[in-house]
Amino acid sequence: MMRNWSVALALSLGGLIGLPASLRGEEPPLRERIAGALRRATDGFRKEVATEGGYLWRYTADLSFREGERPATATMVWVQPPGTPSVGLAYLRAFEATGDPFYRDAAREVAMALVKGQLRSGGWDYLIEFDPKLRARYAYRVDPGPGGKQNVSTLDDNTTQEALRFLMRVDRVLEFQDQAIHEAVEYALGRLIGIQYPNGAWPQRFTDPLDPAKFPVKKASYPDSWSRTYPGKDYKAFYTLNDNAISDTIDVLLEASRVYHDPKYEASAKKGGDFFLLAQMPEPQPAWAQQYDADMHPAWARKFEPPSITGLESQSAIRTLLEIYRETGDAKYLEPIPRALAYLRKSRLPEGRMARFYELKTNTPLYFTKDYQLTESDADMPTHYGFKVGNGLDNIGKLYEQLRTRGPEKQTAEPTNSGARSRSNKPNSEQAEAVANALDSRGLWLTEGRLKTQPPENPSRRQIDTGTFLKNVQILCRYLESSRP
Template sequence: MGVRFKIFALPAAAKLLPFAFLLSCGWGQKPLLDEAKSALSKAIRFFRTEVAVNGSYVWTYSEDLKRRWGESEATETEGWVQPPGTPSVGMAFLRAYEATGDKTYLDAAVETAHALTATQLASGGWDYRIEFHPERRKRWFYRKDVEAGEKDPKGRRNWSVYDDDNTQSALRFLMQVDVALKGRNKEIRRAVEYGLAKLIEAQYPNGAWPQAYDGNPPDPANHPVIPARYPTQWSKTHPGKGYQYWRLYTLNDRVMGTIIQTLLDAYRLYGKREYLKAACKGGDFLILAQMPDPQPAWAQQYNFQMEPAWARWFEPPAIAAAESADAVQTLIELYLVTGDDRYLRPVPKALDWFKRSQLPNGRWARFYELKTNRPLYVNRNRELVYKPEDLREGYGFEGSFGISRLFELFERLQREGREKLLAERNRKPTPQELAQRAKEIEPKVRQIIASMDARGRWAEDGRIHTKTFIRNVETLASYIAAASKALQR
């Protein structure tokens, strides 16, 4: 961070420097700022008053709002948690509040937070769907049932889903609302503390988490703390119906990375060492889970003998590039937070494996066969093949997976050091930087405003997409925050 000086007096010309800089950048039109604020208000009012169900949201709506979808079609009384569902919309409301100070947006976020506190499960997290119909709600076993004295789920659903940042996104959102309210809303604070405690309870003795947690803490006797290893043999066909892969040690769909980040956020916001300890224990698992040579990377999931294992029928035991990238990113983040070098030690060998495993097209395969390192695919006939032909649709069997950015980050870390990276991360932007940011996104802001209809909707091909709403709200909020601060200085 730069040195700050107390300035007692400034010449008149100097006082005009920030605004003069704005004009020199070709920016500084207050009418657009007012238009952006108006568009933000209209968009959030529409979503909150016409789209929401008890403060909850799904992914997609028909333009007439008569049909609703998450990952599958939802009823008129359901919300969806998995991003870009309910917590993601709530975070957009919070960003609007932070950018404007308008309490209406904080009220919207609190309303969404209560949709989550009302549907928090006894196991501490959330299912993909959250239900508000009085009779249909009885299919789930809630935290509030436990608080009312119930102990037996009696067949009710009680799976806290960690897949796809489901429970984690809800907890991070609730934490941000709790902090914005300074802990004054006891129900939200209780949901946060309960959820974090159950998240730690679900952690296996070696530091891993399952894909979903049913509220029964793992027995250490069944989970020895051992390093990853290659299986002596593995089946090339899926185990079939009844295979409970969601109980395995899971990296798939960023389970480990998003849980560790949630705990690090909790530690940053509340300062409780137990959250940092659990996050670091998760890092210890990632160190254990790095496969030995010749493939010092990570699998999507491991069985309790720490061998790569099947998940769904198109997710075989293999080295997984996307999950390996997330593991490296998470280990670097743990090093930045703690300064502990052991989280960096696995990184060079993993980066070397990425170099050796890059495909001729510049991308990486999602899966690499154990030991041979041959790219591995699954076709529509559920067969393992070595060429990307006739593949199952809707799954990323190849991609960039953010791997190039990892090389850049690690090189910068080596060159500049941890303290400089942290200082840059925490540095507040200058008025000139804020003005430049506003100028850069101004064309996008104009496009967003122009594409909004009279009701405050962004409709695309007869559908209203929550992802578009979130993206546009965040862009408007970013512009308003940058422009307002630049004009104030």
Template sequence: MYERLRFVVALLVIGGAIAHCQEAAGPSAPAAKPVIDPYPSVAQVEAAMHKAVSFARTSLSFAGGYATRWSRDLKESRTSDTSGTAVISIEGPGTPVMGQQFLRGWEITRDPLYLQAAREVADALLWTQLASGGWETFHDYSLPAARKQHYRRDIEAGDTDRGQRRALSTLDDDKTQFALLFLIDFAALPENKTDTALQSALRFGLDSLLAAQAPNGGWSQGFSGPFDPAAPVQKPSLPADWPKVWPDLDYTGYYTLNDGNLLSVARVLIRAHEVSGEARYLAALRKLGDFLVLAQCPEPQAGWAQQYNLRMEPAWARKFEPPSISPLESLITLNTLVEIWLATGEERYRSPIPSALAWLETSRLPGGSYARFMELHTNKPLYFVKDTYELTYDDSNLPTHYGFKIDELQGNLDDFKEAYRLTREERLAKLKPPTTPKAWLSKAKGTARKVVIALEGQNKEGFWTDDNVYEAHLFVKHFTAMANYTEAAKAAGPLFETLRAAK
């Protein structure tokens, strides 16, 4: 589970840092930082973990679900799109990502608090699951908002006529994927094998995800039902002429690679196959890999677009996402293909890598950064003018809400190249947990400083704030560090106690 959690946490930061809210100071002043041992005891760290989840469950949760931030007076919950007193977020680091932390805590400590908190997360996800099988960005339990959606539980009650209600499951920013990943792991616990409601909801969600896979193997950004089986299967083409002004069209039905959504879909399929052994998940994974091979744009621009229309042409999405070839999405796609290669052992999924790496090298900007968008045919970097969103080659006046230039991509690309040299067996070996107490001790040492920071920053309630706002992303960051440290310290056994005594 450690590797799966690391993947979930990593996906939360794809595309940029989380924006923080500014809020006036609350009634309680920050306490002086406690003096923390450089290698805290397991008991101290487990107590801090318990305190954090106790506060989250009793003070931040609504109906078992979680927003992503909360005002210090707890009168308002916030997600990326809305705020209120009865809202939860499906998008990370909200409900399903919080649930993954609780599962991690249960796995390591067997503290029943974590199992109960995870069960409540599952209850929230089952209640908010749409009739199309997935989830939206957030859920508002208040009326009339809650009446506007058509749910799986409506179908179970015989209410099958959707009418004007919404049921658009979204794969954008990994929302449905995170929910399914949590439910797969939660349903796999021995305690839940006979929970028919849970197992039925999970099966419904996975069935719906598979039905939404297009004939070419891709997925659109969102789905309300099965994909059209008559949709054509064809290679991408770059139109000679394309609109330079945003056309404001519905793009949710386009084949979408933006922000790594198909990487997380691949992880859902891999995990579902690991747990169930059902061949259909591996078949869908292979089909996804075939789509990514198919979707590689023709040389010399042998990368991938953020999204393609049904004619497999790069297309507009939001007003700041033009038809283009994207270095970021291309590198994420390469990583997705590697994940599929590791799962299947089939070499064809690595065939696009050499030409894609060659294109990425030619697309690097002076100074070593990359533009998010490279123009079709010319391979010139594309930008937008702040406020007007006029398409331009000039990067001097960019909007600040989006990563139009990516400084860290070269480092990620270098890491990919280094790993590309390894065999499949070597890559798989690196994914395995340590096997000796000495190796576990090394992992505990490597995590210790993060744990000290977590303990120093934990407030009297047991949680973490930024600008006087309770932040779910800080909980995920610090709880992950503490869980990893606790696991490693326990596995290191007497070596860890010797280390503490020496320090």
């Protein structure tokens, strides 16, 4: 009898040993707790925060008020980062780190929200509306009927590009078998190529291709004169480097070439690079402007964006030329870089940063006062815009020398996530554990503060911030990758 009891006990203990630590009444190992936190956070964001699979930028803790770049309703989601596609990329990141199809399914849910928000013009607006009555204002590609009048896709602020980048990566993860997602990608890529100007540039916003005869291929040049006061002209058809619109578009097309192995995508990206060659200004300022008119003169955009040479987008133009060279091996994309770097280095501000704007020909740094008067003084600048920007010239110069010396390096398809990963970047266990422990009972991370557009009568001082979600998911994923057995 005693022997039978001993055998039963041994079998029972053996069964317990095979159970997860949490079911044995023990605290699970840290890796198990981190994996559980990542799943709870994803589940909480999907169930508590999502609208039709999409997301905004910030929410009050009780979800009573929400916003993207501006106040939003419960039927809106935001495309412009860090909105819906950014969250989708985080879910793909989690799928890559864990292999758990739960995260792949979460990413597909986000992808379908973007499919429903794709415009007939081919890209995306800053937001997607899901209220049936309000959707009727928009020309959404998947909706029946003639569609509404709002059909303007935007390349501003990486909006259409990030949506397309995410959809391409989901398409690849799903092995190109989801017809709705695959068709949305093909349609968007086709429209991007279709609205490209003869000189290789893109407009900031688009509906249909414009008359190519109105946009002759020319090299950039200085205007005979330019107005110091804002003329208020429509600039959406201008060749636009501002906020990296063209650089982000080229980046997406290069990735499309890697994912789909179709030469037309690389050809379009190279044509975009050819525009950067044409758009480089002649001496004494061999860099780039934020935007150009059809005569290839630097031009006004918004009331605080004058015709000028830009210290920010010029750096992005060089990085893009380096990336095109890396992908194609065509040395013509390296040719403009040495003189551009030499000019930009001479243009550094005394504190080492760059001015966003340099006056044409004189190279005097330009700023604006808070009431938007053009000035050479930085004493009274608006705070909503970067009139002084970072200086990445040393890193750009090193990359140029590396590529010039080693030659091009054809890239493989991108990982599913959008952020570069490094083992040296891995979080320590305390950081990952702190992030995991910070989840509330709903599986959400709360931060202190009020929303930027929150009305005074709303008392909430805690918020759900999408940027925080993205950052914390990265921390948990890096820990899981670095701690694999």
